Amino acid sequence: MEYQLQWFAKDGNGGEKTEPATAKKLQEARKEGQVAKSQELNHALGLISLFVILKLFISYVGESLFGSFALFYNKIPEVVDESIGGLAVFSVTRLVNNTLLLLLKVLAPFFLVGFSVSLLTNIVQVGWKVTSKPMRPKFSKLNPLNGFKRIFSKDSMFELVKSIAKIALIIYVAYSSIKGHQTELFLVYEIPLLQVILLVGTIVIDTGLRISLIYLFIGIADWFYQKHKFKEDMKMTKQEVKDEYKNTEGNPEIKGRQRSKMREASQRRMMQSLPTADVVITNPTHYAVAIKYDADHYSAPVVVAKGEDFLAARIKEKAKEHQIEIVENKPLARMLYANVDVGEEVPPELYQAVAEVLAFVYNLRGNK
Numbered sequence: 001m002e003y004q005l006q007w008f009a010k011d012g013n014g015g016e017k018t019e020p021a022t023a024k025k026l027q028e029a030r031k032e033g034q035v036a037k038s039q040e041l042n043h044a045l046g047l048i049s050l051f052v053i054l055k056l057f058i059s060y061v062g063e064s065l066f067g068s069f070a071l072f073y074n075k076i077p078e079v080v081d082e083s084i085g086g087l088a089v090f091s092v093t094r095l096v097n098n099t100l101l102l103l104l105k106v107l108a109p110f111f112l113v114g115f116s117v118s119l120l121t122n123i124v125q126v127g128w129k130v131t132s133k134p135m136r137p138k139f140s141k142l143n144p145l146n147g148f149k150r151i152f153s154k155d156s157m158f159e160l161v162k163s164i165a166k167i168a169l170i171i172y173v174a175y176s177s178i179k180g181h182q183t184e185l186f187l188v189y190e191i192p193l194l195q196v197i198l199l200v201g202t203i204v205i206d207t208g209l210r211i212s213l214i215y216l217f218i219g220i221a222d223w224f225y226q227k228h229k230f231k232e233d234m235k236m237t238k239q240e241v242k243d244e245y246k247n248t249e250g251n252p253e254i255k256g257r258q259r260s261k262m263r264e265a266s267q268r269r270m271m272q273s274l275p276t277a278d279v280v281i282t283n284p285t286h287y288a289v290a291i292k293y294d295a296d297h298y299s300a301p302v303v304v305a306k307g308e309d310f311l312a313a314r315i316k317e318k319a320k321e322h323q324i325e326i327v328e329n330k331p332l333a334r335m336l337y338a339n340v341d342v343g344e345e346v347p348p349e350l351y352q353a354v355a356e357v358l359a360f361v362y363n364l365r366g367n368k
Contacts, residue, residue, distance in 0.1 A: 019241050021234035029234060035126040036230035040162075041219030042121045047212040049117045053110055055205045062197060064106040072099050125223070155229075162222070169214050177207040270305045270342055271318060277304050279361045280319040281336060284328045288312035289336040290319065291346070293358055300345040301354050306337050325361045332357070 021029075029035070054061065178185075181203050188196050236244075277290035278301075290305035307315050319326055332353045340346060346354050 017235040017237050017240075019236045019238060021231075021236055022241065022244060024244060025234060025236060030126075034230075036223075036227045037122065037125050038219055038223035038226045040215070040222040041125070042118055044212060044215040044219035045117050045121050046114050047208065047215060049113050050110060051205050051208040051212055053113055054201075055209070057109075058198070058201050058205065061106060062201065064102070068099055068102045068106075071102065158225075162218070166215070166218060169218075170211050173210045173214055174207055177210055178203065266342075267307075267311065271314070273304045274315060274318050275322045275324070277319070277324055279357055280315060280324055280326045281329050281333045281357060282312070282316065282326060283330050283333045286312060287333040287337045288315040288319075289333055289340075290315060290324070291336075291354060291358070298345060300348075300351065301358065302345050303336060303340045303342055306340075306342060308337065325364060327357050327360065329353070329357060 181199075184199055185203075188199070191199075274290055277292045280288055280290045282288045286308060288305075288307055288311075289303055291301050292304045293301040305315055316326055332350070335350060336346070336354075340350075
């Protein structure tokens with residue numbers, strides 16, 4: 001019986017997850033909506049932008065709200081229908097709609113800035129990739145056992161600690177900020193209503209900005225943590241890497257057999273072309289390179305065959321069978337074998353050395 005020992009290894013099939021995630025796995029995770037993203041950073045930048053806009057346009061917001069209140073209050077007599085002794089429905093509806101439109105004009109810039117900051121923050125963190133897969137229902141989330149595992153997991157404990165730290169920091173910052181204005185707050189009963197509203201607005205905005213800055217530091221730390229966590233979660237076992245390679249590149253054994261067959265076919269074609277060579281240059285035992293020169297078809301000598309060790313011996317045997325001259329030139333044989341492929345012309349820097357060998361061969365033929 002064959003035992004699959006990898007099933008008993010740590011973390012299941014393939015053992016411990018020690019290998020960095022491949023590009024393919026990261027791409028698939030991105031399609032599923034799994035990315036390293038910090039929601040804390042999104043919230044922090046959104047809060048900062050909100051309070052900055054409020055600080056810049058607090059006077060405009062205050063005047064607009066007072067104007068809305070004045071409009072609503074002054075229009076009340078117009079919606080009273082004395083003939084029925086009550087309010088006219090049409091007039092009340094029109095008044096409420098006008099007031100809501102005015103409030104919408106005041107609040108629209110805040111919504112627009114918040115949406116833009118949130119979108120830009122997400123794009124900066126993970127790039128532009130729209131997918132609806134995270135919104136699809138997953139029945140595995142309905143499993144009570146998985147729910148308990150998520151509740152008592154390491155990530156849940158980290159989120160709990162983070163939430164407690166956030167609440168503690170927010171309470172401390174809010175208390176410190178409000179305490180700095182306690183003298184002014186004791187005088188709210190002695191100053192006009194408009195000044196009270198401006199004072200409260202200033203305190204709220206300053207406190208909000210301080211809390212937002214603290215929140216920003218938390219968001220940046222959380223972003224680094226999420227990057228690290230995502231990298232660790234995406235790690236793969238050695239077996240998973242092998243399986244993925246098999247699925248994408250094919251079985252290595254099959255690819256090896258294919259390469260072996262291709263080499264054999266190439267060698268057969270090479271040995272068939274060998275009888276047309278003019279000379280075989282050898283190392284003499286390690287390398288053998290067959291050269292052919294045909295001035296009618298090529299501008300320079302061409303390598304028609306080359307081999308090392310066992311193949312070099314076969315080339316020399318084939319050359320002897322066809323009475324092709326074998327010339328020993330160790331440096332030239334090594335240079336040709338290392339730099340010129342079968343079917344390629346000899347490079348210009350080797351013209352002189354190859355020409356000398358060919359001249360020597362042609363002289364031998366002439367003498368014979």
